[in-house]
Amino acid sequence: MADTETTSVNRKADIISAAIEVFAEIGYFRATTAQVAERAKISQPYVFRFFSTKEELLLTALEVSWTRLIDSFRKVVDSTSPERLEPDLIQAYEDILNVYQNEILLQMQAQTIREESIREVMRQGFAEVRRIVLDAFGAAGIPNAEERTMLFLARGMLCNVSVALAMPELKDQ
């Protein structure tokens, strides 16, 4: 097992990573499967061995991005103190925005896509993040947990815009 081996799982992950980059940079509808394939260093038709349609590839890419966010938030909730909970959640989100910016940019795009399968993934992702934060705020004894959760999500959405448009003044104080 050399590190150059190419398993089917690796290939699929490569394609998803390439798709996240290309879709985020170029825009899902404008990006072509050939561009994704080129980034993944495979031929264009080979993409369709792993994903039957372009939309299915988007769906999978979105699932990956939500899983990353949810896992990260869960880790914080399971390991921090009530006083550090909110700042640590904010820090976790900022880390993701730094390291996996393209995944967040892709989520932003998907917010306005009207295909029902896409909307469903987005709704599930948002609902689960909200659930995790709300439960954690409640367990930490934070008062007005519902409103605080709303404000936490709201600041997250503004951070996204701030990053996407390169307008740090929008969020910084």
Place this chain on the structure above:
Amino acid sequence: MADTETTSVNRKADIISAAIEVFAEIGYFRATTAQVAERAKISQPYVFRFFSTKEELLLTALEVSWTRLIDSFRKVVDSTSPERLEPDLIQAYEDILNVYQNEILLQMQAQTIREESIREVMRQGFAEVRRIVLDAFGAAGIPNAEERTMLFLARGMLCNVSVALAMPELKDQ
């Protein structure tokens, strides 16, 4: 001057309105100029008499949407009391989200488009809205005006997502 007359100005406005609807519903990159033309009840090539490219049409549509928002906020700021300022601004935004939802959905799409001309319009729009709100909060003697402005914008962004995904639970309380 009958109300059925078609001036060049009317035609242009028709095309912009049609573009806002079609782009918002279908997505800018996926929407076709033929669909815009059909909605505006003209032929597809005639669109290009008023806009030299599809992107220029998007740019104009975005300008219209920002002008609507900015004019609305200015009206509130110029006419309300310091105590009613924030609730009235929130109400003004909710009204726009109800009546001109497509314009906001188009702005959301444009947040992730990387063409520099599009980004410039979006940055100017956000910067001007922020300036208006911040100045008004300051003039109204609201403490921590900067932070309150940030939170106002943040709640606005969450409202957008809540509307786009039809998830009222995200913003309601």
Place this chain on the structure above:
DNA sequence: AGAGTTAGTAATTGATCAATCACAAATCAG
């Protein structure tokens, strides 16, 4: 060795689309 399976590609297809061109119909000015 060689049959069977997996990994991968070149070439093509049918559809779609932004933009242009060539032209027609209507309106207007003198």
Place this chain on the structure above:
DNA sequence: CTGATTTGTGATTGATCAATTACTAACTCT
């Protein structure tokens, strides 16, 4: 009435793209 301008469309073009087809190459197991 007529020439000029404005308003508008049908037909076309050249490019692009998702998806399919028909292959080849490489590996695996016996």
